[in-house]
Amino acid sequence: MKMNRTNTAGRLLALLLLALMMLSLTACGTKNGDKADGMSSEPKNAEEAVAMHKDLMAQENAILSENTALWEKVFMAADKGMTMQEDGKNYGDFLLSTIESAKDQFTEDELKLLKEGAEKIRDIETKLTMIEEKYPEAAQESTDGAMSVPAGNDTTTPPDDGSMQKSDDGSMQKFPTFEGKDLDGNTVKSDELFSANAVTVVNFWFTTCNPCVGELAELDALNKELAEKGGSLIGVNTFTLDGDEAAISEAKDVLAKKGATYQNVYFNSDGEAGKFTTNIFAYPTTYVVDRNGNIVGEPIVGAITEKNQAETLQKLIDQALAADAG
Amino acid sequence: MGKKFSGASQIMSRFRGWIQAGATLLTNLHLPNFLKGKLYQGAGKTVCVPGLNCYSCPAASGACPIGAFQAVVGSSKFSFSYYITGFLILLGVLLGRFICGFLCPFGWFQELLHKIPTKKFSTKKLKPLRYLKYAVLLVMVFLLPAFLVNDVGMGDPFFCKYLCPQGVMEGAIPLSLANSGIRSALGSLFTWKFGILLAVIVLSVIFYRPFCKWLCPLGAFYALFNRVSLFQIKVDKNKCVSCGKCAKACKMDVDVTKAPNHTECIRCGMCIRTCPTGAVRFRYGFGDGKDKTKAAKKAAEKQ
Numbered sequence: 001m002k003m004n005r006t007n008t009a010g011r012l013l014a015l016l017l018l019a020l021m022m023l024s025l026t027a028c029g030t031k032n033g034d035k036a037d038g039m040s041s042e043p044k045n046a047e048e049a050v051a052m053h054k055d056l057m058a059q060e061n062a063i064l065s066e067n068t069a070l071w072e073k074v075f076m077a078a079d080k081g082m083t084m085q086e087d088g089k090n091y092g093d094f095l096l097s098t099i100e101s102a103k104d105q106f107t108e109d110e111l112k113l114l115k116e117g118a119e120k121i122r123d124i125e126t127k128l129t130m131i132e133e134k135y136p137e138a139a140q141e142s143t144d145g146a147m148s149v150p151a152g153n154d155t156t157t158p159p160d161d162g163s164m165q166k167s168d169d170g171s172m173q174k175f176p177t178f179e180g181k182d183l184d185g186n187t188v189k190s191d192e193l194f195s196a197n198a199v200t201v202v203n204f205w206f207t208t209c210n211p212c213v214g215e216l217a218e219l220d221a222l223n224k225e226l227a228e229k230g231g232s233l234i235g236v237n238t239f240t241l242d243g244d245e246a247a248i249s250e251a252k253d254v255l256a257k258k259g260a261t262y263q264n265v266y267f268n269s270d271g272e273a274g275k276f277t278t279n280i281f282a283y284p285t286t287y288v289v290d291r292n293g294n295i296v297g298e299p300i301v302g303a304i305t306e307k308n309q310a311e312t313l314q315k316l317i318d319q320a321l322a323a324d325a326g
Numbered sequence: 327m328g329k330k331f332s333g334a335s336q337i338m339s340r341f342r343g344w345i346q347a348g349a350t351l352l353t354n355l356h357l358p359n360f361l362k363g364k365l366y367q368g369a370g371k372t373v374c375v376p377g378l379n380c381y382s383c384p385a386a387s388g389a390c391p392i393g394a395f396q397a398v399v400g401s402s403k404f405s406f407s408y409y410i411t412g413f414l415i416l417l418g419v420l421l422g423r424f425i426c427g428f429l430c431p432f433g434w435f436q437e438l439l440h441k442i443p444t445k446k447f448s449t450k451k452l453k454p455l456r457y458l459k460y461a462v463l464l465v466m467v468f469l470l471p472a473f474l475v476n477d478v479g480m481g482d483p484f485f486c487k488y489l490c491p492q493g494v495m496e497g498a499i500p501l502s503l504a505n506s507g508i509r510s511a512l513g514s515l516f517t518w519k520f521g522i523l524l525a526v527i528v529l530s531v532i533f534y535r536p537f538c539k540w541l542c543p544l545g546a547f548y549a550l551f552n553r554v555s556l557f558q559i560k561v562d563k564n565k566c567v568s569c570g571k572c573a574k575a576c577k578m579d580v581d582v583t584k585a586p587n588h589t590e591c592i593r594c595g596m597c598i599r600t601c602p603t604g605a606v607r608f609r610y611g612f613g614d615g616k617d618k619t620k621a622a623k624k625a626a627e628k629q
Contacts, residue, residue, distance in 0.1 A: 208401045210480045254478050281365040282508060302511030309511065
């Protein structure tokens, strides 16, 4: 692994800060609650809540899009090991700690700008959390495909176990974002792909993997079935990452032989999704992703030609579809 | 003309257990991966280790030669595993079944099991079973993966998939313990191979190295090179008193004085340690070391 000294030091600092934050958060939780109760800007009904939620989200996005380049740098510096969604940690706090850990990358003015932005976001997030707690449906309705959290944090590794997804407050792990192409060269963006489908099944495979190739026909049938329900299935052939021409033609060849017509995509191996892929070591592995880009349940390891694996997959798909409808 | 071990032969065989432990550790360096339930996937995995050690062991530092051979020969991209075959021939010539006796983790595992104090049985009457491993090598490692292919030209790694107990012990069991996704993927194939592993474990307690003797395709491959390997066992005919202790000590059922470089000899050196006259020793290098015998004969003639 390539890692320079500043980076390591930065990581350590971030970890320390995170630990401090965790300690203080337990106290903060109640304080925030008190504050929220006394706030005059409390929505009176669900409709107002939706409006407020949307407004706040827009404000937050505005702050982030004002200095995109700077924020990009912050996101790059984000410690991939920490999960901001864990324990309902405030996104603003997460940003602040990330900025702090990477402060040597910015000038004085830039730092001031970023910190101000992050502090505003923290306040917005506090309000958002309050609305979400009181009117969960409102949050759902307002978000609808868009994400309150920009991509770039804690999405690089598949989960070691299910613990992350099993957290009871419904916070989920995001599928890593990517901007890639399908095997015919059409651009595919993960956020567009996911938001256009009630459920997206992502199947990781490679050309010389026998069980992977063995399930292609069934996956194609599943894709057709999903299409009727507003879902979709895509394949990611790991040999084709970075657009390897020979690998693409071989993959196409195998797909054609197996009569699989669904979309297969590739992206750069050094991106979020690329790193995510290198952490998958058992093939095939199949993920179920909802409209918001969250991974539903645990990945299915091994071919879905096995009956119980197919049943597990179907359950996850139904779960995602039900959540999308309701 | 090559080095000779005399006292060195004794020391080597005496410290064999430690060498085996060291080799097992070197073959499986990435120990923290056991907790993470992940595999090391770095550059080391592009090279084969000498012994039978599953690629899918979380700690494995390299690839299993038998696994790699099947993966390549069964792949639709290649028709034969030239690189791995060459590597195995090189190891065969350099070390032969010395690898089984000193470097193979699964060999060591069986030996440790054999240390469990129970009644032990001789395998002398089961000698025909030895040929089974050549069939495993030819059929399961080469023929089936290479020729029993599906419509896209892919074969299954038959030995790994249906027989290898090392794969279950090092791969399936630790991975499924630490990784829930893999745990839920376990099926009847796992049950079958787990049964094989249990059988090998039980047999190892009562027999010495049953898997090496009867089933191991890697041992079979190295066995073919034992006779021509640079690593040899020499019996000094002048010192030998034909007491037969070496053959009695040999747990691989080799008649040492008749065929010191027999295909079954794993170079464990038990014969070297039991020989009362120090006539048996390891020898490394070219030539057959007859010069010393000749010199001794000449000296005898002169007297």
